[in-house]
Every structure is written in C-alpha cells, then in structure tokens.
Amino acid sequence: MTLSNEGKKMILALQFVSGYGGEFRSWRLPGASADAYTNMDYQVSIAKKAEEGKFHMIFSADTPALTNDLSNQSPMHQMDPLVSFAAFARETNNIGLVSTVSTTHSYPYNTARTMKTLDVMSGGRIGWNAVSSSMGGVAENFGTRMLPRETRYDMAYEAIEAVQTLWGSFGEGAMVLNKKTGEYADMSKVSYANYNGEYFKTKGPLPIPASPQGQPPIFQAGGGEKGIEMAGKYASGVYANPYTIADAKMHRSALHESAERHGRSGEDIKMLAGFMFTIGDTEEEALERRRQIMDYAPEMETAQRVQYLGMMVNLRISINDININQPLPQELVRQTSPNMMDPRAERVMELIQKGLSVKDILAHGVINYHPVVAGTAVQVADFLEKWFTSGATDGFSIVPDSLHDGVEKFVEQVIPILQERGLFHKDYEGPTLRENMGVPYQYGVR
Amino acid sequence: MTLSNEGKKMILALQFVSGYGGEFRSWRLPGASADAYTNMDYQVSIAKKAEEGKFHMIFSADTPALTNDLSNQSPMHQMDPLVSFAAFARETNNIGLVSTVSTTHSYPYNTARTMKTLDVMSGGRIGWNAVSSSMGGVAENFGTRMLPRETRYDMAYEAIEAVQTLWGSFGEGAMVLNKKTGEYADMSKVSYANYNGEYFKTKGPLPIPASPQGQPPIFQAGGGEKGIEMAGKYASGVYANPYTIADAKMHRSALHESAERHGRSGEDIKMLAGFMFTIGDTEEEALERRRQIMDYAPEMETAQRVQYLGMMVNLRISINDININQPLPQELVRQTSPNMMDPRAERVMELIQKGLSVKDILAHGVINYHPVVAGTAVQVADFLEKWFTSGATDGFSIVPDSLHDGVEKFVEQVIPILQERGLFHKDYEGPTLRENMGVPYQYGVR
Numbered sequence: 075m076t077l078s079n080e081g082k083k084m085i086l087a088l089q090f091v092s093g094y095g096g097e098f099r100s101w102r103l104p105g106a107s108a109d110a111y112t113n114m115d116y117q118v119s120i121a122k123k124a125e126e127g128k129f130h131m132i133f134s135a136d137t138p139a140l141t142n143d144l145s146n147q148s149p150m151h152q153m154d155p156l157v158s159f160a161a162f163a164r165e166t167n168n169i170g171l172v173s174t175v176s177t178t179h180s181y182p183y184n185t186a187r188t189m190k191t192l193d194v195m196s197g198g199r200i201g202w203n204a205v206s207s208s209m210g211g212v213a214e215n216f217g218t219r220m221l222p223r224e225t226r227y228d229m230a231y232e233a234i235e236a237v238q239t240l241w242g243s244f245g246e247g248a249m250v251l252n253k254k255t256g257e258y259a260d261m262s263k264v265s266y267a268n269y270n271g272e273y274f275k276t277k278g279p280l281p282i283p284a285s286p287q288g289q290p291p292i293f294q295a296g297g298g299e300k301g302i303e304m305a306g307k308y309a310s311g312v313y314a315n316p317y318t319i320a321d322a323k324m325h326r327s328a329l330h331e332s333a334e335r336h337g338r339s340g341e342d343i344k345m346l347a348g349f350m351f352t353i354g355d356t357e358e359e360a361l362e363r364r365r366q367i368m369d370y371a372p373e374m375e376t377a378q379r380v381q382y383l384g385m386m387v388n389l390r391i392s393i394n395d396i397n398i399n400q401p402l403p404q405e406l407v408r409q410t411s412p413n414m415m416d417p418r419a420e421r422v423m424e425l426i427q428k429g430l431s432v433k434d435i436l437a438h439g440v441i442n443y444h445p446v447v448a449g450t451a452v453q454v455a456d457f458l459e460k461w462f463t464s465g466a467t468d469g470f471s472i473v474p475d476s477l478h479d480g481v482e483k484f485v486e487q488v489i490p491i492l493q494e495r496g497l498f499h500k501d502y503e504g505p506t507l508r509e510n511m512g513v514p515y516q517y518g519v520r
Numbered sequence: 521m522t523l524s525n526e527g528k529k530m531i532l533a534l535q536f537v538s539g540y541g542g543e544f545r546s547w548r549l550p551g552a553s554a555d556a557y558t559n560m561d562y563q564v565s566i567a568k569k570a571e572e573g574k575f576h577m578i579f580s581a582d583t584p585a586l587t588n589d590l591s592n593q594s595p596m597h598q599m600d601p602l603v604s605f606a607a608f609a610r611e612t613n614n615i616g617l618v619s620t621v622s623t624t625h626s627y628p629y630n631t632a633r634t635m636k637t638l639d640v641m642s643g644g645r646i647g648w649n650a651v652s653s654s655m656g657g658v659a660e661n662f663g664t665r666m667l668p669r670e671t672r673y674d675m676a677y678e679a680i681e682a683v684q685t686l687w688g689s690f691g692e693g694a695m696v697l698n699k700k701t702g703e704y705a706d707m708s709k710v711s712y713a714n715y716n717g718e719y720f721k722t723k724g725p726l727p728i729p730a731s732p733q734g735q736p737p738i739f740q741a742g743g744g745e746k747g748i749e750m751a752g753k754y755a756s757g758v759y760a761n762p763y764t765i766a767d768a769k770m771h772r773s774a775l776h777e778s779a780e781r782h783g784r785s786g787e788d789i790k791m792l793a794g795f796m797f798t799i800g801d802t803e804e805e806a807l808e809r810r811r812q813i814m815d816y817a818p819e820m821e822t823a824q825r826v827q828y829l830g831m832m833v834n835l836r837i838s839i840n841d842i843n844i845n846q847p848l849p850q851e852l853v854r855q856t857s858p859n860m861m862d863p864r865a866e867r868v869m870e871l872i873q874k875g876l877s878v879k880d881i882l883a884h885g886v887i888n889y890h891p892v893v894a895g896t897a898v899q900v901a902d903f904l905e906k907w908f909t910s911g912a913t914d915g916f917s918i919v920p921d922s923l924h925d926g927v928e929k930f931v932e933q934v935i936p937i938l939q940e941r942g943l944f945h946k947d948y949e950g951p952t953l954r955e956n957m958g959v960p961y962q963y964g965v966r
Contacts (some may be wrong), residue, residue: 215724
C-alpha cells in the first residue's frame with residue numbers, strides 16, 4: 075500500500091489534557107495558570123487561541139477516574155470534558171471538539187443524547203472518541219471489575235452501533251417547524267432505534283435532529299489488532315502513538331487495509347500521531363525550560379528516570395554513581411546499545427553520541443509517551459514536515475508541555491511556517507468537523 | 521404545625537420546559553421562536569432575562585425519553601438540559617440551575633462528575649433534582665423493564681448517597697496549588713468513596729474540588745409518602761404540584777415533619793408549587809391568547825377536553841351536543857356538581873356559575889397540570905401573594921404558556937409588583953444557589 079500526502083494538508087488536533095499540558099508539573103512554571111483545571115475563562119481562552127491557529131480540533135483523552143497522584147502533579151484529565159466542550163462550543167465558531175466517552179461505562183442513550191446535543195449546539199463540530207475502559211480503577215468507579223479485553227471490544231462495537239442507531243432514529247428532515255400548518259415534526263421520519271445487543275439494548279427514538287454534519291464522527295485510540303479492526307469499521311479519525319516514521323507508516327497502512335476490508339476507503343480514516351514539544355527562541359532556551367520542569371519533580375522521580383534511561387540502552391546506572399549534569403563517562407558510553415524493546419532507544423543513543431549531559435538527554439523528552447521536540451519553532455515545523463511528507467500520518471495530535479504559552483507559541487510561530495510551506499490550511503474548509511477533516515457525511519449506522 | 525411566611529420572601533423557579541413553554545403548541549404563536557429547542561442563543565437569552573428578574577433558579581424537569589407526540593407539539597424536555605446549563609453557567613452570573621438527572625438510569629460516578637463540574641464552573645449555582653424514572657418508555661431506552669416503585673426508591677436513596685459520598689471524597693481545602701512548594705493537592709484530604717450499596721457501588725475518589733456552595737443541593741419532585749420521606753432526608757428543595765392552598769399546606773407540613781424526623785429543620789426544605797400563567801394587558805387579552813393556543817390543537821383534542829371538562833362536574837357532554845362558544849345551557853348547569861376525584865373541579869364550578877362559555881372555561885386552564893391564571897400581571901401577583909402569605913408554600917415553580925414573551929412579561933410586570941409588596945427579593949442574596957435559597961452549606965453525606 076502506498077501512503078502519500080502529496081497535495082494534501084496536515085490535520086492538527088490540540089490535546090487539551092486537563093488544561094495544563096503534557097508535563098504534569100508545568101503548572102508551576104512562571105506565567106502558568108495554577109488553577110487551569112477549574113478556571114473556565116482560562117480554558118476558553120486556550121480554545122480560542124487554538125481556533126485562531128486554525129487547529130482542526132481540540133481533543134480530550136478522558137478516563138473517568140483519578141489516574142495520577144495529585145500531590146505534586148496536575149490531573150491527567152479534565153473535570154468533565156463535555157462540560158468544557160459545551161462552553162467551547164458557545165465561545166468558538168469553527169474548531170472541532172473531540173472527546174473520549176467510555177463505551178464500557180456509559181449508557182448508549184446518555185452518550186448519544188449528550189454528544190448529539192453538543193453536535194447540534196456547536197453546528198456540527200463534535201467527535202466521539204469511542205474507547206473501551208481498560209483500567210481496574212475505572213471499573214471500580216462503576217461497581218464492576220475490569221472485563222476481559224474481548225468482552226470490552228464486543229461492548230464497544232455494540233455501544234457505537236447503539237449510539238449511531240439512536241442518532242439516526244430522528245430522521246433527516248424530520249424537524250418541520252411549520253407555524254402555518256402546525257406541523258412540528260414529521261413523525262413518519264422518526265423511528266424506534268430498537269437496538270437489541272447482548273450488552274446494550276435501547277429502544278429510542280432519541281428526539282434530537284441531525285446537526286449540519288449529520289452526527290459526530292467516531293474516533294478510535296490505541297493500537298492492537300482489535301483497535302485497528304474497530305477503526306476500520308467505524309472510525310473517521312484515529313489517535314495513534316507511533317514513535318518513529320516506520321511505526322507510523324505501519325499503523326497507517328493497517329488502518330487503510332482495515333477500512334477497505336469494511337468496504338470503506340482508507341482515505342476516510344485520518345490518523346493523527348501524538349507529538350509533544352517545547353518551543354524556545356533557541357534550542358538551549360527550550361531545553362532550559364524542560365530542565366526547569368524536571369527540577370520540579372521529587373528527587374526520587376529523577377533517580378527513576380536515570381535508571382530507566384540506562385535500561386533503554388542496556389546500562390545499569392544509578393543517579394548516585396553518575397553526575398547527571400555531565401555526559402556519560404566514555405567507559406559507560408562504550409557499553410551502550412539500543413534496547414530493542416523500546417522504540418525510543420535509538421533516539422537516546424543518538425543523544426549520547428552527541429555528548430549531551432544525562433540531564434539534557436532526559437530534558438529532550440526521550441522517556442515521554444510521544445516523540446518530543448525541544449527546540450525552535452523551525453525545528454518543530456521540520457519534524458512535522460518530515461513525518462507528514464513521508465506519508466507517515468494524516469496529521470498530529472499535539473501536546474504542548476504547558477498550554478499556557480505552548481499553544482500561543484505553536485500558533486504564532488510554528489503554524490505560519492507550516493502554512494508557508496504549504497503543509498497546513500490557512501482557513502477552515504467549512505463549518506463542520508467532517509468537512510474540515512475531509513471525511514464523508516454520515517447519519518445513523520453505516 | 522404552623523406554617524408561616526411572615527417576614528419572608530418567596531422563592532421563584534422558572535420551569536424551562538424545552539425552551540417553548542408549558543403549552544406545547546405555543547411555538548406557533550406570532551413572535552415565538554419555532555426553533556427554541558435547538559437554538560442556544562435563544563435559550564441563553566431566556567436565561568438572562570430570568571436572571572434580570574432575579575429568579576432564584578431555572579428548573580429542568582427532565583425525562584430521558586421522548587414523552588409526547590411531536591407531530592404538532594413541541595417536546596416536553598430539552599435536548600439535554602445539562603448541556604444548556606453549561607452554556608447558562610457561562611453566560612449568567614447569579615441564577616441557580618437545577619436539573620433532573622435520573623437516579624435509576626445514570627451511573628452515580630457520571631452524575632456526580634458532571635453535576636459537580638457544572639457546580640464548580642458556575643460558582644456554586646447547580647442543583648440536582650434526584651428523581652427515579654417511573655416510565656416504561658424510559659426503562660426501555662436503557663435496556664431494562666420498569667422496576668417496582670419500592671426498588672426505584674431504594675435505588676434513589678443509594679444514588680443520592682453514592683453521589684454525595686463521591687462529592688465529599690475530594691475534601692474541602694484539598695486543592696493547594698502552591699507553585700513554590702510544588703504541592704498541587706493535599707492528598708491527605710482526599711479519600712476513597714468506597715460506596716458499597718445493593719444497587720450502586722463506586723470507589724472514587726472523584727477528583728473535583730468543592731464549589732463555593734460545597735456541592736449541589738438535592739431537589740425532589742413528586743408527592744406520595746415515599747417522595748416526602750426521601751425529601752425529608754435529603755432535599756433542600758421540593759417541586760410540588762398542589763392545586764389548592766389546602767393541598768399545598770398539607771404537603772408543606774408533611775415535608776417539615778419528614779425533615780424533623782430526619783433530624784433537620786423544616787425550614788431547610790423549600791417547597792416550590794407549580795404555577796402556570798398567561799399575562800395580558802387585560803384578562804380578555806390573556807384569554808384570547810389562550811383561545812388562540814387552543815385553536816392550534818386538532819379538533820379531536822378539543823373534543824376530548826370538552827368531554828373531560830364534563831366529567832369534572834359530573835356531566836356527560838360531547839362537543840357535538842353543545843356550542844362551546846356559549847355558556848352551558850341552564851338545564852345542564854343545574855345538573856353539575858364538583859367531581860370529588862379532581863381538585864380542580866371547584867374552579868370549574870366557579871367559572872360555570874360565572875356564565876363563561878365552555879371555550880373560555882377551558883381557556884382559563886382548568887385542565888392544566890398546575891393552577892393557571894389567565895389575566896393581568898396584577899391578577900398573577902395577587903394569586904402568588906395569596907398562596908404565599910397564607911403559608912401554603914415557600915415559593916413557586918412557574919411555567920409560562922410560552923417562554924418567548926412570558927418570561928419577559930413576568931419579569932417586567934409581575935416581579936416589580938411582588939417586590940413592591942415586599943414579597944420578592946430585589947437582588948440576589950449571594951453568589952450561590954444555597955445562599956439564595958437560604959439552605960445550609962453541605963459537603964459530602966450529611
């Protein structure tokens with residue numbers, strides 16, 4: 075399969091995290107809003123800034139549970155992304171709003187209702203990242219134990235179909251609103267959903283009309299055979315976590331193949347690769363900011379990172395044995411080799427070879443969940459260009475270290491470069507998320 | 521038990537219905553917004569108008585199902601009240617926002633999360649009308665059959681306690697946000713909910729801090745012994761449907777007694793009686809509007825109303841046998857007597873005695889769910905004053921026939937009279953719903 079982005083523009087999503095950013099101690103940075111989690115004015119200002127930059131969408135990777143220790147970190151997730159999105163829907167005009175809602179721990183009727191209401195209210199800008207919940211801590215919030223993977227995926231298929239059936243139950247054109255004849259709705263276009271699955275049953279109808287994009291497109295996140303299979307059947311967008319261009323191409327190919335197996339075009343699924351960054355006027359300034367964030371972490375955590383870094387290159391090292399402000403001693407460098415279990419190891423090897431201090435290697439974000447660029451706006455743009463023009467991905471789901479200035483820097487410094495290079499749109503293609511993503515209209519179950 | 525409102529002001533809630541009003545064909549009135557259901561700008565304008573009038577709260581009596589025939593009626597409920605409320609929370613400053621969320625068909629974790637997020641975002645203005653779902657059509661949307669009343673109430677108790685326990689799990693003062701020390705939250709003030717009921721289990725914690733009012737107050741709706749019992753234990757507000765002052769006093773007394781049985785003060789529960797109105801410059805103008813709305817109904821419905829009206833006064837009449845534009849013939853009037861099964865019958869008798877035409881009797885709203893005043897602003901104010909000063913209720917949950925001008929008329933014409941008479945506050949007492957209602961602060965389970 076040939077993957078090409080020739081003549082195309084990249085799609086960009088902004089990961090909202092919990093309002094702070096991808097580095098959970100960035101809330102301590104000078105200028106950061108310590109109360110971003112609860113401050114809706116602040117959150118709306120970020121959404122507006124992203125829209126100013128023509129971001130295609132804001133993405134919320136939600137989990138209905140407390141998933142990290144808040145003693146010194148900001149939360150991984152929003153208080154409730156759909157509540158924030160209602161505010162964003164009112165206070166922005168074009169940007170898409172995509173939230174995770176669990177397929178395991180929500181009733182399809184409630185999911186369908188809230189998402190479609192938001193879709194109507196936003197003029198067709200909502201997307202649903204339909205994700206099965208895979209953490210024991212989540213299950214316990216809903217009074218159950220974690221279900222087997224197989225069951226969770228079966229439930230996810232049913233949840234999506236139940237929700238889409240409800241969405242389609244109030245037919246297009248059913249809203250008449252004719253004051254003269256008195257016809258409010260054409261009930262011949264409204265039908266029961268009568269969805270009758272093994273895990274979910276719902277009768278409907280759901281009395282909410284079509285939005286300008288029909289209904290929210292489905293997104294899928296997380297790899298694995300089952301994830302790719304599900305994406306091929308339902309997804310218009312996929313949040314992927316490749317670490318290299320090669321990984322990304324494999325994932326994208328698999329998505330295209332899966333789409334075709336389900337009678338769709340590969341082009342109808344847009345893959346967005348996770349990507350993190352810190353922008354400085356110079357690379358050194360960006361690194362200094364990341365060193366600062368590292369210094370906010372308790373010592374024990376830095377010690378763990380050093381140990382983990384060693385494992386990535388098959389070294390046993392401890393923070394007590396080395397000076398992290400110095401490059402690794404040559405006798406240790408000679409012993410390094412990339413750990414084949416970790417796709418990030420090659421990047422570590424490269425930075426060791428360059429003679430960076432251990433702290434600076436870590437500051438480059440080599441242990442982060444996504445690829446990281448700590449550098450200038452041009453370096454960030456170069457990275458995105460390289461991935462995009464190689465056909466690795468349809469776009470990116472970007473995670474600034476801290477939203478408070480990271481979004482502004484990206485919008486004001488990186489986006490103009492991407493636009494100049496012809497890689498990013500200069501304005502929204504249309505009013506709906508589907509139009510901006512370039513995916514087909516859909517109403518009801520396909 | 522003595523019920524007195526001496527020295528007190530009445531509490532007013534505006535029932536939002538679905539954006540149209542209590543008469544489901546009022547969407548056809550000249551000037552009405554036919555698209556009120558989906559038009560969020562319009563909905564926000566209504567919320568702002570209610571706030572201008574210092575209404576204590578907007579109330580949404582939700583049911584997660586289509587509950588009426590939309591071929592010529594507007595829907596009984598909003599697309600999703602919590603989505604509208606997120607918009608209202610952003611675009612108003614003082615008015616409370618109380619929504620029904622089912623205790624039967626929502627997971628406590630999801631209910632707790634969404635309601636508390638809204639409460640934080642609104643600065644402490646949210647209330648939860650915790651209602652068990654009693655319709656088969658609702659149950660079928662959630663894949664179950666209707667449960668026995670006993671079970672539903674047991675579930676409601678559990679749902680409220682599970683939600684309140686989750687609310688209290690993130691202790692007051694747990695948010696520290698100290699950039700200098702790096703302490704984000706004081707985790708010693710965060711605890712598991714570990715709620716372990718028969719119907720609902722949830723572990724928590726729910727990582728959302730206290731709002732300025734702690735957490736949303738609980739509301740209860742619907743009478744009956746079980747409803748009053750539940751209200752006594754949990755509710756700060758009750759939506760009641762008395763038709764007469766005597767009924768209202770009985771209900772209010774029962775609520776006070778129930779509160780005391782649960783170790784609370786009767787004053788901590790505020791009863792709001794449902795009340796509908798149509799305001800005209802003259803009574804005739806108001807009646808003419810209600811006749812107009814009646815004329816929007818299909819003929820069969822008017823025929824049914826005439827027949828029903830007859831039953832209320834122990835008469836067998838058909839629309840084919842009488843002229844509805846005339847008073848009842850004297851030989852029929854002589855046969856009338858109030859049907860003891862219907863509290864509204866006395867009012868019908870009174871209007872028959874006055875010699876009103878059958879259509880005008882109906883236009884006075886004698887078959888409506890709540891008492892109706894069709895008349896001038898003074899007549900509306902007089903009604904409210906009479907009920908309030910007699911100690912029948914703490915306030916009213918008012919339902920305009922159509923919100924599009926009904927809210928404005930009430931705010932501009934009725935509220936100034938009530939204020940002049942010392943019956944209604946001239947400004948909000950404080951920023952939170954609890955303060956405005958005069959009910960105590962609460963955090964977690966009582």
